[in-house]
Each structure stands twice: as structure tokens, then as C-alpha cells.
Amino acid sequence: MSKQLSKVEIDGWEALAYDSIMKLISGFSYDRFIGKVVDDLNIKPNDAVLDLGCGTAKNLCLIAKYTTALCVGFDTSRNMIRQAKKRCKDRNVKIFYQDIRKPHPFYDMFDVVFISFxxxxxIxxxxxxxxxxAYNSLxxxxxxxxxxxNEFDLKSQNPFVKAVFKYGECPLASEFIGLNLKDKLSLFGFDNFEEHYYYSGYVRLLIGEK
Incomplete structure (x- = not known):
């Protein structure tokens, strides 16, 4: 995948400052936002959880507070992995260097697979x-x-939203918002969908069951 197209595979100084960047981008609302998301995940006390692209594991460590089962995070940014391991060293969390596009040895092990932005x-x-x-891991x-x-028509949005997607996001994000993700997940065997919306509906938590 072209690095010029994607902005989700990051390392270097951006990885080291990722949590601070997210706070700034969200207007310092990220902690409250992700807390609400984790509540909506409805994690059970014995749920094993896999986070695909866990980054610094900020989200995964919060999720791990709700379960005594194993929580696993995959990422390919070594700077983020170092931060993740430091953050979660005293919890039921294991972090691995793993490309989330490739097969791994943890199939059929998890109650929840989470992937965030x-x-x-x-592509x-x-x-x-x-x-x-994700399907094989569950x-x-x-x-x-x-x-x-979430899915929306970018052309009909206000100038601020258009600017975010033009200057702050990769071209792949503009394509993604036109994708019917529920239909795509259905093709892989997911059903019984549940949806939660945030930030005026621009962000969605879509949950599908295997």
C-alpha cells in the first residue's frame, strides 16, 4: 500500500506524539469520547479482546479494565509498540508486532475484535x-x-468538514465514507448489526456478529 495514500501507518515523531496529537485534533474531547465508545462495546468480564492496529494501546488498556481475559494488540509501528508495552505492562494485555493484513496464530480465540480509525x-x-x-480471529x-x-456525502458537507478530509486525511478516507460497510461485512459472514454514533454522526461504531 502506498504510504502517500495512507496516514494510518505511522512511525517516527508522529508515533511518539500520537496521543497528544489525538487530543488536539479532537479538541481535548478524545478521552471522554473513547470512554463512551468502550461503554458501548459492552465488554463482558471474561471477554478476550483483539485490537487490530492498537497504536499506543490507550484504547486497549481501557478495554482491559472491563475484563480479566487476555487482551491482545497488533501494530507495526515500533515506536507505538514500545509505548503500548510500557502503558500496559501491569495489565492482562499482550502487544505484538503484526501486520493486520496477514494471518496470525490467534484464530478462533477472541470474543471481541476492535479496530479504531x-x-x-x-485500499x-x-x-x-x-x-x-477479524472474522477468523473470533x-x-x-x-x-x-x-x-460514518458514511456520508462529502460534497454536501460544510467547508470545515471538506477541509479536514482534503488536508488532514488521506484520499482513502474520502473513498471510505462512500462505502456501505455493513454490506461489506455481511459478505464475510457478519450479521445482527448494532450501530452507535458520535461527533454529530460523522463517526460510527459498527458492531457485527460472527
């Missing part, structure tokens, strides 16, 4: 590989939870 940064063929991996009845941009 990652799927929009891949469609690679999204399919990630979704297939136990029967497990839930795939996708937190990302």
Missing part, C-alpha cells in the same frame, strides 16, 4: 484481508467492532 486507511483489497482476519458469536468514519 484504521480500516479507512487501506479496498487490503480492507478485505483485514475483515477476513469465536462463534464473537463481535467485530469497527470505530471509524
Amino acid at each position: 484504521v480500516l479507512h486507511g487501506f 479496498d483489497r487490503e480492507r478485505d484481508l483485514i475483515i477476513k482476519n 469465536k462463534k458469536g464473537g463481535r467485530f467492532c469497527v470505530l471509524d468514519y
Whole structure:
């Protein structure tokens, strides 16, 4: 995948400052926002959780507070992985260097697979590989939870939203918001969908069951 197209695979100083960047971009609302998302995930006390593209594991460590089962994070940014391991060293969390597009040894192990603002940064063929991996990672009845941009027509949005997608996001994000993600997940065997919306509906948590 072209690095020029995607902005989800980051390293260097951006990875080291990622949490601070997210706070600034969200107008310092990120902590409250992700807390609400985790509540909506409805994690059970014995749920094993996999986070695809876990970054600094800020989200995963919060999720891990709700379960005593194993929580696993995958990422390919070594700077983020170092921060993740430091943050979660005293919890039931394991972090691995793993490309989320490729097969891994943890299939059929998880009750929840979570992916946050990652799927929009891949071309469609690679999204399919990630979704297939998520499906294979879940136990029967497990839930795939996708937190990302909702579907909307960018041309009809206000200048601020247009500017965010033109200057702050990758071209793949503009394509992603035109994708019927529920239909795509259905092709891989997910159903019984549940949806939650944030930031005036521009962001959605879509949950599909295996």
C-alpha cells in the first residue's frame, strides 16, 4: 500500500506524539469520547479482546479494565509498540508486532475484535484481508467492532468538514465514507448489526456478529 495514500501507518515523531496529537485534533474531547465508545462495546468480564492496529494501546488498556481475559494488540509501528508495552505492562494485555493484513496464530480465540480509525486507511483489497482476519480471529458469536468514519456525502458537507478530509486525511478516507460497510461485512459472514454514533454522526461504531 502506498504510504502517500495512507496516514494510518505511522512511525517516527508522529508515533511518539500520537496521543497528544489525538487530543488536539479532537479538541481535548478524545478521552471522554473513547470512554463512551468502550461503554458501548459492552465488554463482558471474561471477554478476550483483539485490537487490530492498537497504536499506543490507550484504547486497549481501557478495554482491559472491563475484563480479566487476555487482551491482545497488533501494530507495526515500533515506536507505538514500545509505548503500548510500557502503558500496559501491569495489565492482562499482550502487544505484538503484526501486520493486520496477514494471518496470525490467534484464530478462533477472541470474543471481541476492535479496530479504531484504521480500516479507512487501506485500499479496498487490503480492507478485505483485514475483515477476513477479524472474522477468523473470533469465536462463534464473537463481535467485530469497527470505530471509524460514518458514511456520508462529502460534497454536501460544510467547508470545515471538506477541509479536514482534503488536508488532514488521506484520499482513502474520502473513498471510505462512500462505502456501505455493513454490506461489506455481511459478505464475510457478519450479521445482527448494532450501530452507535458520535461527533454529530460523522463517526460510527459498527458492531457485527460472527
